[in-house]
Amino acid sequence: MLYRALRPLLFQLDPERAHRIALRAMSSLARRPGLARFVHRTLARPARFPVEALGLCFPNPIGLAAGFDKDGEAPLAWWALGFGFIELGTVTPRPQPGNPRPRMFRDPARGALINRMGFNNIGADEVVARLDEMERAGRRPPIPIGISVGKNKDTPLERAADDYRDAAAVLAPHADFLTINVSSPNTPGLRELQQAESIHAIVASVRIAAPAKPVLIKIAPELSGEPLKEVLDAALAAGVSGVIATNTLSTAETPGVEPGGLSGRPLHATAVARVREIIARVGSAVAVIGCGGIDDADSCRAFLDAGARLVQLYTGLVYRGPFLAARLSRALAMSETQSAPPH
Numbered sequence: 001m002l003y004r005a006l007r008p009l010l011f012q013l014d015p016e017r018a019h020r021i022a023l024r025a026m027s028s029l030a031r032r033p034g035l036a037r038f039v040h041r042t043l044a045r046p047a048r049f050p051v052e053a054l055g056l057c058f059p060n061p062i063g064l065a066a067g068f069d070k071d072g073e074a075p076l077a078w079w080a081l082g083f084g085f086i087e088l089g090t091v092t093p094r095p096q097p098g099n100p101r102p103r104m105f106r107d108p109a110r111g112a113l114i115n116r117m118g119f120n121n122i123g124a125d126e127v128v129a130r131l132d133e134m135e136r137a138g139r140r141p142p143i144p145i146g147i148s149v150g151k152n153k154d155t156p157l158e159r160a161a162d163d164y165r166d167a168a169a170v171l172a173p174h175a176d177f178l179t180i181n182v183s184s185p186n187t188p189g190l191r192e193l194q195q196a197e198s199i200h201a202i203v204a205s206v207r208i209a210a211p212a213k214p215v216l217i218k219i220a221p222e223l224s225g226e227p228l229k230e231v232l233d234a235a236l237a238a239g240v241s242g243v244i245a246t247n248t249l250s251t252a253e254t255p256g257v258e259p260g261g262l263s264g265r266p267l268h269a270t271a272v273a274r275v276r277e278i279i280a281r282v283g284s285a286v287a288v289i290g291c292g293g294i295d296d297a298d299s300c301r302a303f304l305d306a307g308a309r310l311v312q313l314y315t316g317l318v319y320r321g322p323f324l325a326a327r328l329s330r331a332l333a334m335s336e337t338q339s340a341p342p343h
Helices: 001-009 013-032 033-044 077-080 124-136 157-174 195-207 225-240 265-282 297-306 314-322 324-339
Strands: 051-054 055-060 062-064 087-091 102-106 113-114 146-149 178-181 215-219 240-247 261-264 287-291 310-313
Touching: 001 013, 013 033, 013 077, 013 102, 033 077, 062 324, 077 087, 077 124, 077 324, 087 124, 102 146, 113 265, 113 314, 124 157, 146 157, 157 178, 157 195, 178 195, 195 215, 195 225, 195 314, 215 225, 225 265, 240 265, 261 265, 261 314, 265 287, 265 297, 287 297, 297 310, 297 324, 310 314
Parallel strands: 062 087, 062 310, 087 146, 146 178, 178 215, 215 240, 240 287, 287 310
Antiparallel strands: 051 055, 102 113, 113 261
């Protein structure tokens, strides 16, 4: 109810400014473990709906997607709000400012966002310094933390594997899993890496840099059919552990629409279809994480019914509020209880 009252005020602000205000609030919460525990137990009250995947235990399958907390500012706060895991990043080896502003746009009528952020982040070394401080202060949350890695904008495509390797090597000690982001539409040429030879080289290089950690790839929703098959086969051959389906839809070829990546409700059906396509190809060989347009129990369940082991939220938080993950965990646990056979 409080968020419903505050949302009209936040929506009067530029979306990126509103995002920064929300992130500052989360960062403040993350620096107060006692308050974080209170929020988790008293306000969020997430249900336990444990999932085993990637060799890890997730207290519930609802995760925070990469892009919301790029620089690892508030990990403990996401646990407090009821998330079962989080993915930080995307982090590049060197810091970069991203694309010029404005670069984030709301589409309330469709429950959507468009962003063209461009991997703005403080760089791998600074993220590690922040996570080091968090661990020393005893503020690491009791849930798995993934970190998405990417290449710097000015790194040539032929040297992309070096950037993914270098970022992974620095970040791996603080990550429970690593995700290779080759699917953002907002870094020029990045999606050209979604082909078999490049994927094999990048996955192999990240696995060498972080041999003890599960490695995932995040694909574009537009990747389908034979090109998707070739990417999956190459990733499996290189030892990938999971696939995130999907990143945002590119609006570059859509007349009259801001260029960037479209997320939220308009992405949902495509992302669910992509999960089904991946499961049909790989079966249980890797863990699949569904991402795109989750804002209620039905849209969440659609991914799980399609074969995803875990799901991730981003845009739904903007429209449905910070306790969406906790509400979804309770809905999933309730439906599981109702569908269980009587003893």
